[in-house]
Amino acid sequence: MDYALQTRNLAKNFGGFTATNNVSLNVEAGARHALIGPNGAGKTTLINLLTGFLEPTAGHVILQGEDVTRLGQHQRVKRGLARTFQINRLFADLTVLESVTMAVNERLGLGARFWKPVGAHGQAVEEAVALLDSLRLLDVAHEKTRSLAYGKQRLIEIALALAMKPRVLLLDEPAAGVPTTESRELFESIAALPRDVTILLIEHDMDLVFRFADRISVLVGGALLTHGTPEVIANDPKVREVYLGEAICA
């Protein structure tokens, strides 16, 4: 099996509290893999361990077969790991095209030269335009990011992560705070991303998870409860017990 991202017996303690408990996760190359679990299950902590924002207490993170446990965040990005955040991190006063061009520039090592006219960096602009086109965002290219609907802003954050040309994209609640009317469209755009980008997604909205994911891992109390296809997860009594009272449907 070809895995894009794996953890081996990963653990994280905060003082005497175990937030990540011996997690061995396998994310297949090309998968749309969702990480679910109740509040406080340790999903964000696990993502932070994967990106290198947090150092594990024990265990390993393996990115495309390479042990990256000792590498910093920047080095993991260079090796193809990108993420989005739960909170909005856009520069409100830049246009969509300026924002994405800046991200491409950063990857190309040209620095974040957002004070220069975007026309100054032909290659980066061309690439940014192609990226916006693939996400059906060209019509808003010259609008300020702050003027856009929140669902579109979240999509632009994904565009910024894609500008890093990742092999693995970690999406931390991309639909958080997005009205239901917009979240469907947002997920359609995420579902249409090319399969050469593996996606690991944290999402609370079970309806979106079951529409989107082809693999699901369930975290409870910092440990992996189970994993499998959406059908297997939806019919697992252990999972139903955890989500008692919440709708789980395949």
Ligand SMILES: Nc1ncnc2c1ncn2[C@@H]1O[C@H](COP(=O)(O)OP(=O)(O)OP(=O)(O)O)[C@@H](O)[C@H]1O
């Ligand atoms: N820096 C920290 N110091 C101490 N405890 C922490 C820290 N970060 C997280 N925790 C604790 O670890 C547990 C897991 O938190 P985490 O944010 O990873 O869960 P989550 O599954 O992402 O939750 P949610 O769905 O609510 O975002 C929680 O009990 C949290 O209080």
